[in-house]
Amino acid sequence: xxxxxxxxxxxxxxxxxxxxxxxxxxxxxxxxxxxxxxxxxxxxxxxxxxxxxxxxxxxxxxxxxxxxxxxxxxxxxxxxxxxxxxxxxxxxxxxxxxxxxxxxxxxxxxxxxxxxxxxxxxxxxxxxxxxxxxxxxxxxxxxxxxxxxxxxxxxxxxxxxxxxxxxxxxxxxxxxxxxxxxxxxxxxxxxxxxxxxxxxxxxxxxxxxxxxxxxxxxxxxxxxx
Amino acid sequence: xxxxxxxxxxxxxxxxxxxxxxxxxxxxxxxxxxxxxxxxxxxxxxxxxxxxxxxxxxxxxxxxxxxxxxxxxxxxxxxxxxxxxxxxxxxxxxxxxxxxxxxxxxxxxxxxxxxxxxxxxxxxxxxxxxxxxxxxxxxxxxxxxxxxxxxxxxxxxxxxxxxxxxxxxxxxxxxxxxxxxxxxxxxxxxxxxxxxxxxxxxxxxxxxxxxxxxxxxxxxxxxxxxxxxxxxxxxxxxxxxxxxxxxxxxxxxxxxxxxxxxxxxxxxxxxxxxxxxxxxxxxxxxxxxxxxxxxxxxxxxxxxxxxxxxxxxxxxxxxxxxxxxxxxxxxxxxxxxxxxxxxxxxxxxxxxxxxxxxxxxxxxxxxxxxxxxxxxxxxxxxxxxxxxxxxxxxxxxxxxxxxxxxxxxxxxxxxxxxxxxxxxxxxxxxxxxxxxxxxxxxxxxxxxxxxxxxxxxxxxxxxxxxxxxxxxxxxxxxxxxxxxxxxxxxxxxxxxxxxxxxxxxxxxxxxxxxxxxxxxxxxxxxxxxxxxxxxxxxxxxxxxxxxxxxxxxxxxxxxxxxxxxxxxxxxxxxxxxxxxxxxxxxxxxxxxxxxxxxxxxxxxxxxxxxxxxxxxxxxxxxxxxxxxxxxxxxxxxxxxxxxxxxxxxxxxxxxxxxxxxxxxxxxxxxxxxxxxxxxxxxxxxxxxxxxxxxxxxxxxxxxxxxxxxxxxxxxxxxxxxxxxxxxxxxxxxxxxxxxxxxxxxxxxxxx
Numbered sequence: 001x002x003x004x005x006x007x008x009x010x011x012x013x014x015x016x017x018x019x020x021x022x023x024x025x026x027x028x029x030x031x032x033x034x035x036x037x038x039x040x041x042x043x044x045x046x047x048x049x050x051x052x053x054x055x056x057x058x059x060x061x062x063x064x065x066x067x068x069x070x071x072x073x074x075x076x077x078x079x080x081x082x083x084x085x086x087x088x089x090x091x092x093x094x095x096x097x098x099x100x101x102x103x104x105x106x107x108x109x110x111x112x113x114x115x116x117x118x119x120x121x122x123x124x125x126x127x128x129x130x131x132x133x134x135x136x137x138x139x140x141x142x143x144x145x146x147x148x149x150x151x152x153x154x155x156x157x158x159x160x161x162x163x164x165x166x167x168x169x170x171x172x173x174x175x176x177x178x179x180x181x182x183x184x185x186x187x188x189x190x191x192x193x194x195x196x197x198x199x200x201x202x203x204x205x206x207x208x209x210x211x212x213x214x215x216x217x218x219x220x221x222x223x224x225x
Numbered sequence: 226x227x228x229x230x231x232x233x234x235x236x237x238x239x240x241x242x243x244x245x246x247x248x249x250x251x252x253x254x255x256x257x258x259x260x261x262x263x264x265x266x267x268x269x270x271x272x273x274x275x276x277x278x279x280x281x282x283x284x285x286x287x288x289x290x291x292x293x294x295x296x297x298x299x300x301x302x303x304x305x306x307x308x309x310x311x312x313x314x315x316x317x318x319x320x321x322x323x324x325x326x327x328x329x330x331x332x333x334x335x336x337x338x339x340x341x342x343x344x345x346x347x348x349x350x351x352x353x354x355x356x357x358x359x360x361x362x363x364x365x366x367x368x369x370x371x372x373x374x375x376x377x378x379x380x381x382x383x384x385x386x387x388x389x390x391x392x393x394x395x396x397x398x399x400x401x402x403x404x405x406x407x408x409x410x411x412x413x414x415x416x417x418x419x420x421x422x423x424x425x426x427x428x429x430x431x432x433x434x435x436x437x438x439x440x441x442x443x444x445x446x447x448x449x450x451x452x453x454x455x456x457x458x459x460x461x462x463x464x465x466x467x468x469x470x471x472x473x474x475x476x477x478x479x480x481x482x483x484x485x486x487x488x489x490x491x492x493x494x495x496x497x498x499x500x501x502x503x504x505x506x507x508x509x510x511x512x513x514x515x516x517x518x519x520x521x522x523x524x525x526x527x528x529x530x531x532x533x534x535x536x537x538x539x540x541x542x543x544x545x546x547x548x549x550x551x552x553x554x555x556x557x558x559x560x561x562x563x564x565x566x567x568x569x570x571x572x573x574x575x576x577x578x579x580x581x582x583x584x585x586x587x588x589x590x591x592x593x594x595x596x597x598x599x600x601x602x603x604x605x606x607x608x609x610x611x612x613x614x615x616x617x618x619x620x621x622x623x624x625x626x627x628x629x630x631x632x633x634x635x636x637x638x639x640x641x642x643x644x645x646x647x648x649x650x651x652x653x654x655x656x657x658x659x660x661x662x663x664x665x666x667x668x669x670x671x672x673x674x675x676x677x678x679x680x681x682x683x684x685x686x687x688x689x690x691x692x693x694x695x696x697x698x699x700x701x702x703x704x705x706x707x708x709x710x711x712x713x714x715x716x717x718x719x720x721x722x723x724x725x726x727x728x729x730x731x732x733x734x735x736x737x738x739x740x741x742x743x744x745x746x747x748x749x750x751x752x753x754x755x756x757x758x759x760x761x762x763x764x765x766x767x768x769x770x771x772x773x774x775x776x777x778x779x780x781x782x783x784x785x786x787x788x789x790x791x792x793x794x795x796x797x798x799x800x801x802x803x804x805x806x807x808x809x810x811x812x813x814x815x816x817x818x819x820x821x822x823x824x825x826x827x828x829x830x831x832x833x834x835x836x837x838x839x840x841x842x843x844x845x846x847x848x849x850x851x852x853x854x855x856x857x858x859x860x861x862x863x864x865x866x867x868x869x870x871x872x873x874x875x876x877x878x879x880x881x882x883x884x885x886x887x888x889x890x891x892x893x894x895x896x897x898x899x900x901x902x903x904x905x906x907x908x909x910x911x912x913x914x915x916x917x918x919x920x921x922x923x924x925x926x927x928x929x930x931x932x933x934x935x936x937x938x939x940x941x942x943x944x945x946x947x948x949x950x951x952x953x954x955x956x957x958x959x960x961x962x963x964x965x966x967x968x969x970x971x972x973x974x975x976x
Contacts, residue, residue, distance in 0.1 A: 011572060012480050014395030018672040021689075050670075052393040055480025111388050111665045140669045142392075199669040204686070204803060206669075 003028040003222050005215075006043035008073070008089075010035045010064045014051035015086065015198060022198040023047065026215035035067040044222050045082035045126070046073055048089025050142075050196055060103060060145050061091030070096060082126035082218050083190045087143055090182070090192035099183055099192045100158070101150030106143065107175025115207040116141035116195050117169040118181050122162050125188040126221040130213040137210035139200040141173055141181075146194040148176040148183070158183055165191055228540075229267040231595045238264050247274035253609055260603045268528075268589065268596040271541040272604055275507035276514060279778055282608035285744035286776045289754050292761035293771040300770050302733045305428060310351040310503065311421075312772020313428055314734045316798040320687060321425050322695050323355040326365070326418040326738040326794045328777035332474040333415035337382025342390035342477040343451075344417040346549050349394060350503035353486055354552065356429035356493055357421025360671060361685050362391050364401035364417055365699045365738070365792045369410030371654035371974045376405070379413050381975060386477075387417070388665040393479035394486070397674045398666035399683025402699060402792075403971075405654045408707075411782030416738045416792050420697055422687045427493055431502040433520035433555045436583040438499055440513070440526060441561070443568050443575035444485045444551040448534035451475035451508070451547025481550040481573075488571035489552060495567070497560045504551035510544045510604070512553040513579075517587045517601035520555075524601070526579035526589045540591045555581060615750035625708060627841030629827040634837045636905050640955035643904060646836055648958065648966045650909070651884045653835040656877045657970035658888075675802045679889055681724040681873050686802045694802035698724035698795055701740075702876065703788030704829040705844035710752040711759035714791045715847045718763045719913050720875050721795035726856035727871040727916055729806045729863030730797030735764055737774040737793050742786020744778045752789035753778075760791060766849040769795060806863040808872040809890030810919050810945045815869060817894060817943045819879065820855055820932070821915030825906050831877040832909040851914040858937050859916060867928045870919035879942075880908035882917050884963050887950055893960055895951045896943035904955050907942075919945055 005023040007030055009016045020030035031043050040046065054063040064070065070092070077083045077098050085093040093099045106112060117138050120131040131137070150158070155178055158164055165182040172179050174194070182193035197211025227233075234240075244254040247270065257265050257273050265273060279285060293307060304321055305313035311325035329344025345362060352359045364387050369376050391398055396419070433440070451474065492498060500520065502512045509531070517524040528540050538546070556564050561577065568575035582588075587604070589597035627633070637643045650656050660678070668677040675694060676684035684696035700720040706713025718735065725732045737760060742749040764771055774794075780787045799805060810817075827833050828842030862868040870890070872882045887894055898904045920928050932939035949959040 012393070012483055014393075014483075014670050015672075018670070021672055051395060052480060052483075055393065055478070055483075057480065110385070111392055111667075113664055113667050113669065142667045142669060144392075196669065199672060202672075205672055205674055 003219050004031050004043045005218065006031045006033040006040055006046045008033045008035060008046065008048050008069055010053035010067060012051050012053040012055055013049050015196065016049040018198045019047045019049040019086065022201045022212065022215045025201050026212060026219055028219055033069055035069050038068045038072050040072050040076065045218050048085040048092050050087035050089060053088055061088060061095040064092045065095040074098060077190050080187060080189050082221060084127050084214065085192040086196055086198065087194055090194055093190060093192045098190050099185060100154050101148055103145050104147045104149050105145050106147055111144040112173050113142040114173060116173060118166045118195060119169050120166055121164045122184060125165055125184045125191050127191040127214045127217050128165060129217040129220055136169060138208045139195045139197050139211040140207060141195040143174065143194055146174040148180045148194065150177065161186065166193060228591060228594060228596065231266055231598045234266045235263050240264065242270055244270060247271065248278055249274050253277055256609065261599065266596050268540045268544055269599055271545045272510040272514065272597065275510050275545055276604045277608040281507050281511060283776055284609045285611050285613050285778060286753065287610055288612055289757040292757055296761040296765045297770050298765045298768045300768060303770055303772065307771065307773050310354040310431055312734065312736065313355060314772065314796060316693065316695055318688060318691060318693050319424050320693065321423050321428060322420060322796060323352055323357045324418065324420040324697060324736055324794065324796050325351055325773050326416050326699060326736045326792060327775040328738050328740060329415045329417060330412060330740065330777050330780055333383050334379065334413055336474040337379050338386040339474055339476050341383040341386030341415050343475045343549050344415050345387055345390045346477050346479065346482050347505040348417045348419040349396065349482065350505060350552065352419040352421035353489055354429065354431065354501050354503040355421060356427040357423040358490055359396055359419050359421045359486065360673065361399045361420045361683060362396045362418060363399055363683055363697060363699055365701065366402060367404045367406065367409045367414035367790060369413065370407040371405040373410060375410065377975055383415055384662050384665055390477055390479045392667045394483050395670045397668050397670050399668060399674055399677040399685065403659050403662055406703060406788065408703065408788045412780040412787050414740050414780065414790060418697065418699060418794055420685065420695065429493065429498060429501050431516055431519055432500040433516040433524055433581045434499060436522050436581055437558060438581045439556050439558060439561050439577045440524060440579040441554045441556050441564060441575055442531060442551060442578045443554065443573055445478060445481050445548055446532045446534040446574065447543055447546050448548045449538055449542060449546060452542055452545045475547045475549050477549050484571045484573050485550055485552060488568055488573045491567050492564060495563065497564045498554045498556055500555040502553050504553060506547060508545060508547045514587055514601045514604040516553065516555060518605035520581065523582040523584035523586045523588065524579060525582050528589050529592050530576055530578045532574050532576055540596050613744050613750045614747050615754050616747045617751050618748040624841055625843055629833045629839055629842050634833060634839055643908060644956035644958055646832065647880045647908060650831050650835050650877050650881055651963060652966035652970055654970055654974065656831055656881050658968045659971060660968065661971040675805055676728055676807060679885065680728065680808055682728040684728055684730065684802060684805055692801045692803055694799045696725050696728050696730040696797045696799060699792055700724065701790050701792035702829065703790040704834065704840055706756060706789040706791060707840065708829050708842065708844045710755035710789045712844050712847055713789065714756040714759035715763040716844055716913060717791050717793040718760060718767065719847055719849065719852045720873065721793045722767055722769065722852055722856060723873045723916065725795045725797035726859040727806060727873045729804055729860060730799040731860055732769050732795045732797045732856065734796050735769045735771045735793060737771060737791060739776045740780055740787065740790040740792065741778050742781040746786065749786050756789055756791045760793065763849055767853060804863055806868055806871045808870055808886050810870050810886045810892045810894060811890040812869060813892065813945055815919040815921055815945045816925055816941055817945065818918050818920055819915065819940045819942045820858065820918060820937060821851065822912060822938055823907060823910050823915065824912050826910050826912045830909065830911045831881065845911050845913045848914055854935060854937050855914055855916060858932060858935060861931065862918065862928060867924040868918045868920055872917050874915040874917060876911060878909045878911050879917060883950055884967060887960060888964055888967060892945050893947040893949045893951065894943055895946045895953060897953050899940050899942060904952065
């Protein structure tokens with residue numbers, strides 16, 4: 001049976017179709033999930049895509065976090081379902097308290113879109129198993145509020161537990177504390193990532209195809225589970 | 226104030242009315258009275274004033290714009306022409322593409338962020354209203370001198386506005402232009418282009434037909450913003466002595482627009498609308514009168530049902546408001562419920578505000594009282610037409626006589642001198658890297674962007690199975706057009722055409738945004754007449770019809786007009802986007818060929834501007850047959866894999882093109898100045914009809930044979946090699962030095 005990966009569309013989600021494409025190219029079946037629908041339609045994993053859900057008014061992700069679909073996503077994430085939040089999705093995961101910390105305005109105060117070098121720090125999560133620890137990849141990054149912040153002790157804890165999934169290399173594009181580009185929960189099934197691996201899945205349209213690993217990783221995770 | 230009803234207007238013919246304050250001329254007011262056989266009501270006056278504004282009625286320009294129809298080339302590709310929200314072009318495989326470029330110049334000067342943001346919003350709704358999914362945007366921009374303090378106020382706001390709105394809509398920004406020139410100091414140009422894709426059967430038109438069909442207004446609530454935007458703002462020159470016009474600028478909500486896009490596309494999929502129109506300039510006045518005018522009958526609207534942000538708005542204000550993110554649809558009664566259901570799904574407010582009637586009048590009621598009763602055509606399509614006087618400016622001959630000859634402007638004669646000028650040009654604000662700007666735009670969203678930043682054209686894949694794609698380039702050199710508006714407009718088209726072909730796509734159609742000064746100045750009107758004549762003539766030769774666009778006049782502060790700036794967008798189609806040709810030199814050892822003829826043509830050039838701050842002489846000559854031949858060769862070479870890189874030569878000439886292609890690919894080049902050629906002319910001339918290409922050695926014979934057989938001059942000028950640009954016998958400059966000169970320039974000026 002094909003693995004089913006749900007991609008949630010909130011009002012203002014933008015990269016939902018891109019995430020679906022990445023899921024498809026990785027060999028899984030993308031399933032469109034609607035923010036008002038609590039039902040996850042038997043998916044095996046969920047992607048919360050990038051965008052400006054609810055216009056990023058109030059605070060990024062603050063309104064989406066209360067949508068009906070998120071009730072189920074939060075419940076299932078706690079039971080171990082793999083969940084990947086990209087950009088706005090990462091913000092939703094932080095607002096949902098599935099991940100610690102918060103994403104704030106870039107230190108440059110500008111939206112930034114660039115091809116970003118990353119180092120995969122933790123290749124043991126549900127979404128990074130196809131990488132090796134220390135591997136360097138380049139994927140697009142595009143955000144206005146991508147600066148990861150957290151208390152010192154939270155940061156220390158993330159570092160100590162190996163929960164920093166990816167770190168910015170060469171340039172820190174938004175002022176994230178400790179160059180953090182992505183983190184995971186303690187169980188390793190929930191990952192939040194500011195850069196956009198779904199835009200690096202085809203040589204024609206991406207700077208590389210090094211983003212595909214996030215989507216193939218979850219397939220392996222599910223097949224082996 | 227009591228309500229000014231039609232009945233009241235009939236009974237009080239002599240009431241003084243504020244027609245002048247609303248931007249109407251005395252004879253125009255008299256004509257309205259003549260059409261109606263009475264004085265207009267306040268609401269009618271409001272409608273006529275916005276719809277008869279220069280911006281909406283094209284009253285000064287339409288006698289010239291007619292040429293785009295009269296001289297239209299035969300083209301099988303045109304599906305919908307001028308007059309609709311945007312033109313539609315057949316690109317094959319059942320797909321149709323719609324695109325249009327429009328100005329939002331005046332609002333962006335007053336309030337840079339919102340002006341530019343709503344410029345994007347407006348053009349995106351035009352594309353959406355044709356039935357298409359918007360898939361990309363582009364922005365041709367013009368600013369005052371890069372080091373002028375006001376540029377620091379205007380530019381960051383405009384860029385943030387374009388990014389803020391476009392990024393939030395999820396539309397990739399795939400290109401555009403940024404040009405600095407002191408002539409735009411008081412009048413920056415913010416043009417916005419959008420491309421949309423649909424299947425042929427999904428094309429929608431702006432017309433209200435079928436008595437009993439409902440008029441549905443949906444999207445944002447109507448507020449007091451943008452009142453008089455098209456009339457008192459966009460159709461007059463700026464004047465320091467008058468109060469600021471900021472309330473006339475609209476305020477955008479991109480989130481609302483994103484919902485509007487998805488909601489509208491779902492409505493299209495279920496085939497629920499008979500006619501549709503977006504609300505932009507002139508708001509509800511425009512939408513109701515244009516829909517009714519283009520349809521078969523009349524229309525009746527209950528204005529008090531319009532959802533408001535501010536309940537104190539008067540009927541006049543509601544009709545004039547340019548609140549953003551609104552659309553108006555004509556829907557058959559049995560489909561209204563489903564229409565409203567889809568709007569509810571997307572949290573979009575939708576209200577039935579009226580219906581199509583079998584009469585011939587547009588009737589608008591306010592709480593049961595008739596406040597507008599007009600023949601809609603007189604509002605929408607039968608506005609005034611002016612034959613503005615025009616004459617060749619007295620200074621034109623002297624300007625053209627001041628040619629940049631070797632005697633007039635000192636030219637570098639040594640290798641070191643050439644190198645210094647090359648670096649100066651590459652590091653000038655106009656030729657320097659624009660990454661500080663383009664990095665604020667999302668170019669990746671939707672995952673179909675094949676070419677974008679720094680390329681000759683922006684290219685989008687439109688079918689993931691077949692790899693069908695389209696590309697767009699916009700160009701317009703105001704310096705050339707100032708020297709000779711006829712040739713300048715043709716050069717704008719030639720460059721955009723060449724840019725599209727250089728990427729490997731076949732040019733199909735044109736959209737134009739004509740930015741000029743005041744039409745009341747005969748000098749400006751001559752520039753306009755010449756530019757439109759030149760463009761229409763050139764479109765006929767190149768076989769690329771004008772599908773639509775817009776005219777922006779009154780771009781002047783006081784007596785000083787901007788350079789005439791016709792911005793031309795060319796749309797092309799490519800059957801297989803994997804065959805596209807980027808500009809980057811990436812493979813060591815590939816051979817560099819210069820295609821076309823290089824003459825001593827420095828008039829209006831980047832070199833003359835950067836090194837001597839000079840503008841005079843004649844722009845480069847145009848040979849449209851040569852442009853077409855060059856285009857054919859570039860397309861064939863791309864399709865058959867004969868070239869790996871191509872870069873058009875335009876501002877800055879070959880020197881600048883080499884700098885860009887080397888830096889983009891991270892590879893150097895060794896250049897040999899051809900026998901008998903002046904190295905200065907080779908590097909800095911801006912002769913049109915040229916490109917530089919990188920040919921793999923295995924393809925050299927085949928490529929040469931093709932050029933020879935077709936009669937296109939192709940000169941081998943060097944090879945991709947090393948880590949520097951080495952012009953043999955003249956100078957060598959390392960990529961690091963080039964990069965240093967070319968990047969960080971804009972940041973340094975704006976920080």
